[in-house]
Amino acid sequence: MSDLDSKINEHFAGFVVRKDLVKAVKGNAIVPTYVLEYLLGQYCATDDEASIQTGIETVKDILRKHYVHRSEAGLIQSTIRERGRYKVIDQISVSLNEKTDSYEAVFENLGIKKVSVDSTTVKAHPKLLVTGVWCIADVQYEFSDEARTSPWILESIKPIQIAKVDYEQYRDVRQAFTTDEWIDLLMQSIGFRPEVFGRRSKLLQLLRLIPFVERNYNLIELGPKGTGKSHVYSEFSPHGQLISGGEITIPKLFVNNSNGRIGLVGYWDVVAFDEFAGREKTANKALVDIMKNYMANKTFSRGVNPMGAEASFSFVGNTDHNVPYMLKNSDLFEALPTQFHDSAFIDRLHAYLPGWEIDVIRGEMFTKGYGFIVDYLAEILRHLRSEDFSNRVHQYFKVSEKISERDRTAISKTMSGLLKLIFPDGSQTEAEVEELLRLAMESRKRVKDQLARIDSTYPEVDFHYIGADGVKRNVTTVEEEEYPQFYHIKGGAVGDDREDAPLDLLVISPMDPTKVAGAPAVLTGKAAASDTVALAEGHFVYAENRKGVSYEKLFGPHLDGASLVVVTDPYIRLFYQIRNMMEFVEMLIRRKRPEDQMKVHLVTGPDEGNVSRQRELLDSITAACTGSGIEFSWAFDTSGTAHARDIVTDTGWKIVLDRGLDIFQPPIKTEGFSLGDRLQEHRVIKGFYVTYVRVAAEKG
Known part of the structure; x- marks a missing residue:
């Protein structure tokens, strides 16, 4: 077991289960995960291997005798x-x-x-x-x-529902875990290996759980197929109900006026609409109207009498096009049926989860570690629905007064949900609150920005918040940073067909994030030392999970004309990190003139325990460069003091990187092919910054 698994079993004995056991007992039973974990929780909630094996056989025997095929x-x-x-x-x-x-x-x-x-x-x-x-x-x-x-x-x-749970114990034990450990515990509880997800990707997965922990919360997730959008609603909790988008009717959802029977919203915590997207689909206008009223006011009519309910709505569906296509030609809601592609309906959505940022689910993503029995966690989340944690933000930050009350409510509900999930004990720090606040505001901003494209009566809104220091901090969406040439176009059509529009960057000062136009120029083909490019100093920040970033765009123009490039990065150790170094050299070979010579020297740290493999891989780069016009050399930093990560040229540029060359999320080992393996622009990045500084040129 990992250290985290041991800690989980120590503090939550009897309420956790090894997640791979579900597959071991499921066989051909078409039964939700929470049903199987309920049984596993009765017999396998332990870390004793012998007891687990005995429990598995018991559960298999119960299913064999009593589950009806x-x-x-x-x-x-x-x-x-x-x-x-x-x-x-x-x-x-x-x-x-x-x-x-x-x-x-x-x-x-x-x-x-x-x-x-x-x-x-x-x-x-x-x-x-x-x-x-x-x-x-x-x-x-x-x-x-x-x-x-x-x-x-x-x-x-x-x-099939666990007995009463002790919420106070759950909240108190939370204090034994760090924030990262707790997030990883929640990730394992929904079945995923935390180590294959970046921080933002983990938070997006947890965003899917907010409807279970917040009353009357309206979430939409649109994205490519196969990303597990409906999984959490069909398998995770006995308090959620997943229905096909085509099966929505007023009697089923709200009330049957002929017999007075209340529909799904009266009995379930979450009603999720699967396959909600599809322009060819139609919906009853009366249904759309009653849904809009319920989403805004938490009420619906039963005959002449209004009734209230607490069910949250989650809408999930597939997109037909990628993000730049939608931003250029329509909007990010283009896949919705015509009746729901309506500004009044869209405005009632509290958050838009960007499904295109979530990777297609593969077998290697599933965990073999321990997580909460999902029914136990479902009961905890249900208990938390009655609480409101949104006021915890106010001691640190103030949301812009320029946004509407509906925007403010949406942000508050998303914030409250995230705080309930990650900090039920109230242990959040100012920095952690800010991280969640930016995500909550971004999730609502994505809705509001698209409304401005769909309906010209909606004004553009300045989404920002203010810290205790009184400094304004702007919020942007990832796709806004990635595709600025399309994002701020109203009317859903762009006349500029340039495919080589420059990469737009977010410039952030320590306290005041602001958007600026322009970016390092990108040269295509062979670049000559005599080519003149407008290069400027600057500090640029890239949001986690965006794509479209490459060494070519980040570094190429600043390295053109150099005869010596020194890369200092103490973490060129693992195979994928050394591959990054090789790709950096490949980029230089593509850009320089065939007749020019360039020296590239790497200063890095040794991979303790596997130095021989590291040496072999680095030496292979040296050998590969023979005859290319690039002379590659490397050395270990023997002093142990080189913590800096930067690139320095003899033409007077110093490029400082907080992550060095390790800006891409590690690849998940899998067979077959992916564009991310072949093209850097198709890889998902980590969050990082890069700073360009002019220094004295040292030729030679």
């Missing part, structure tokens, strides 16, 4: 008849038969209907009346000569 429904029905009573695990729903004035259950997999249910059971579990609920049930069979009497009887039922 549709293909074996007839056999189970026969078993119930022969024994008179039998325990099954199935998805059960209940309806009222008005002709007989009695409740009747339907067992989804077992395939039996009109199962007699007493009213006490229905009152104890009202969700059964709304949709299917996974349960462990005792079913009885008593044949009667009365033709209208069903032989099936629901004797007892237990929804």
Whole structure:
């Protein structure tokens, strides 16, 4: 086990489970993860390997005997008849038969209907009346000569849901974990390996959980296929309900006026709409109107009487085009059905999660570590729905007074949700609050900026906040920094078809982030020392998770004409880091004249325990450069004092980098091909800064 896994088991014994066990017991059972983890939590909530193996066999035996496969429904029905009573695990729903004035259950997999249910059971579990609920049930069979009497009887039922949890203990134990450890624990709890995600990517995954922890929260996520958008709503919690976007109706969602029965919003914490996007899809105007009213006011009409509910909405769908295409030709909501591509509906969304920043889910992303039993965490999050943590921001920062009350509410709800998830104990620092505040404001700004494109009556809004020092800090979205030539165009169309528009950068002073035009020039093809390029000093900051960045664009113009380039980076150690060094050299070979000679010298630190491999790889760069006009050399910093990461040329430029050449997120080992492996512009970057400084030129 990792140190984190040991710590998790030490502090949350009995409430965590090894996440890869779900796959070990699932087999061909089509059952949500929370059902399996409920069973695993009964028998495998330990770090003792022998007990885990025994528990796995017990859970497998329970599933084998009691989980109903549709293909074996007839056999189970026969078993119930022969024994008179039998325990099954199935998805059960209940309806009222008005002709007989009695409740009747339907067992989804077992395939039996009109199962007699007493009213006490229905009152104890009202969700059964709304949709299917996974349960462990005792079913009885008593044949009667009365033709209208069903032989099936629901004797007892237990929804698969963990017993009452101790929230105070959960909150107190949080203090034993650092912020990074706690975020990683939450990541493992939803099934992912934290080490393959950057900080921002982790926070975006946690953003998906806010509807479970915030009442009446409206989230939308649009992005490419295969990024796991609907997974958390179908597998994570028994308090969430995932429905297809095409299945939305007023009676199902809100209220059936013919019988007065309340819909999904009255019984579930989260209602998620899967496959919500699709321009060809249509929606009932009355449904759209009632949804807009509910999203804004938390109420809907039951006949003439308004009713309130607390369900959060989450809309997930696939985009047809990439981000620059949408920004150039339409807007980031272009994939929505026409009836929902409506400014009033969009304005009621509290946050837009950029699905294009989330990587396609692959097998190597799933964790084998420990995480909370999802049902345990679901109960904790449900408890937190009644609290409001948004006021924790006010002791550090003040959100701009220029934004609307709806914007302010959206930011506050997102902030409250993130604080509940990561700092339930209130241990957040000023820097951590600022990180979450920027994400919350960005998530709402993405909505508001697109509204300005869709509806000209919406003014552009200055999204900023002010710290205790009184200095204004602007907020931008990642795609705003990445595609400035398209982002600020109203009307959804751009006449400029330039594909070589310069990379736009965000210039940030220590206290006052501001947007500036212009960037280091980018030369294409072979660059000559005589070529004149306008280069300026400056400090540039790049947001995590953006693409379109390369060594060519960052460094190329500043290195043109140099005959000596010295790279100081103590962390050119691992294979992918040494590959970065090789790609830096390749960039120089592409840019220089064939007849020119250039020396490139690397100063780095030794990879303790694997120095021989590091030497071999670095020497291979030297050998590869033979005959190229580049002379590559390297040396270890023997003094151990070289913590700087910079690039210095003999033409008078010093480029300071807080991450050195390690600006790209590490590749995830996988078979096959990806553009990110071949082209730097298609790789996701880490957050980093670069500073260009003129120094005295030292030829030779």
